[in-house]
Amino acid sequence: MASVVKHSTPLAPGLLGIVDPPTRPPSAELLGRDAPPTHYLFKIESFSSLSKASIERYSSEKFDAGDYKWKLSIYPNGNKKENGQDHISMYLALVDTTSLPASWEVHAIFNFFVFDQVHDKYFSLKVGGEVRRFRAMKTEWGISRFINHETFTDPSNGYLVFDACVFGAEIFILKRARKGECLSLLEEAVTCNYIWKIKSFSNFKSSRYESDAFVVGDHKWRIVLYPQGHAEGEGNSISVFLQLESSSLAPDTRLFVKFILRISDQNNGQHSELTADNHFGPSSLTWGSRKFISLAKLNDPKKGFLVDDTCIIEAQVTLLGIVATVS
Numbered sequence: 001m002a003s004v005v006k007h008s009t010p011l012a013p014g015l016l017g018i019v020d021p022p023t024r025p026p027s028a029e030l031l032g033r034d035a036p037p038t039h040y041l042f043k044i045e046s047f048s049s050l051s052k053a054s055i056e057r058y059s060s061e062k063f064d065a066g067d068y069k070w071k072l073s074i075y076p077n078g079n080k081k082e083n084g085q086d087h088i089s090m091y092l093a094l095v096d097t098t099s100l101p102a103s104w105e106v107h108a109i110f111n112f113f114v115f116d117q118v119h120d121k122y123f124s125l126k127v128g129g130e131v132r133r134f135r136a137m138k139t140e141w142g143i144s145r146f147i148n149h150e151t152f153t154d155p156s157n158g159y160l161v162f163d164a165c166v167f168g169a170e171i172f173i174l175k176r177a178r179k180g181e182c183l184s185l186l187e188e189a190v191t192c193n194y195i196w197k198i199k200s201f202s203n204f205k206s207s208r209y210e211s212d213a214f215v216v217g218d219h220k221w222r223i224v225l226y227p228q229g230h231a232e233g234e235g236n237s238i239s240v241f242l243q244l245e246s247s248s249l250a251p252d253t254r255l256f257v258k259f260i261l262r263i264s265d266q267n268n269g270q271h272s273e274l275t276a277d278n279h280f281g282p283s284s285l286t287w288g289s290r291k292f293i294s295l296a297k298l299n300d301p302k303k304g305f306l307v308d309d310t311c312i313i314e315a316q317v318t319l320l321g322i323v324a325t326v327s
Helices: 047-052 149-153 295-299
Strands: 030-033 040-045 063-065 068-075 087-095 105-116 121-125 132-135 140-148 164-173 180-198 214-216 219-226 237-244 253-263 272-280 286-294 311-326
Touching (some): 087 164, 105 140, 180 253, 272 286
Antiparallel strands (some): 030 121, 040 164, 063 068, 068 087, 237 286, 253 272
């Protein structure tokens, strides 16, 4: 677990020794941990010579992280173009991008570290961790004010010992596996009423029947009937469903539909019906009820659901919109 490490009385410049238990944080903005950076360590000896040289920026060799090639760059005197004076600036660049596909993008979270050699801790900024978007127009991201020179050179903090220091980087790639959807509502909903009149209902001995196809909004639909019930309705109920034909559905789309399934009471008008709104798509082509109406109620002559061995099942289907999958 990361922890803020506090330090005590400063050591004499250039000396490395035993210190008292920590009592003061080296920087209110830095967070320490024991584990080194996962992907890259960058040690600099004779740091003062680098900072005094006319080298504004020094870049590391290429290294691998998340199946990509990267370079770590350090501005020992700060990137003044981005207001980094009196600080050390650190940047991460994605390199060798010519092999990537057109319009490539890499989303990554990265952290920079500086090593406290006195307390054997690796420090990074408390803030940060934002997702950065690397692309052809922006291959580099960084922090212009990673650590100020006063904190960095203070010997009690342990970042610069015998004029040597260690920086590091850790990069985590966000794999693009997300999906989303776009709902396009129709300006005018499309509705169809379909009536399936089943004569000689008592002769329907098979487990499953389908009505003729009917069309709503260029899509084919059917009523599906289980005369003796399906699943938990088997043997005790009649099961009725509305089914979309998959062949009439465009790839990566679903339909947003409001529907009514109804078994007509031919005597009293006390119909049994189910009203719902659902998405119909590749994984959900059928909606309805396994216990639409009990067999006892269906066969009760007083209820009017079977008259002269005829059953009337209706479907009112309203297409409200189309849902497209986006990534």
